[in-house]
Amino acid sequence: MPSILYPHFEICWVKKAVTAAQLQTAVTKKYITEEEKVLIVSKEQRD
Numbered sequence: 001m002p003s004i005l006y007p008h009f010e011i012c013w014v015k016k017a018v019t020a021a022q023l024q025t026a027v028t029k030k031y032i033t034e035e036e037k038v039l040i041v042s043k044e045q046r047d
Contacts, residue, residue: 005031006040013040016047 009032012018018026023037032040 003032003036006036009036010040010043014043014045016045 005026009018009023009026013023020041023032023040026032027034027037
């Protein structure tokens, strides 16, 4: 089951609204898991 904030960070990543460093902070704060971060950054970003 994905973290409650996973969809939010996924959308933000695709829209280039967050950086990889910010996603790492989200992992550190336990908003998302490391595995979810890897899935998010594997997605293509668009303008």
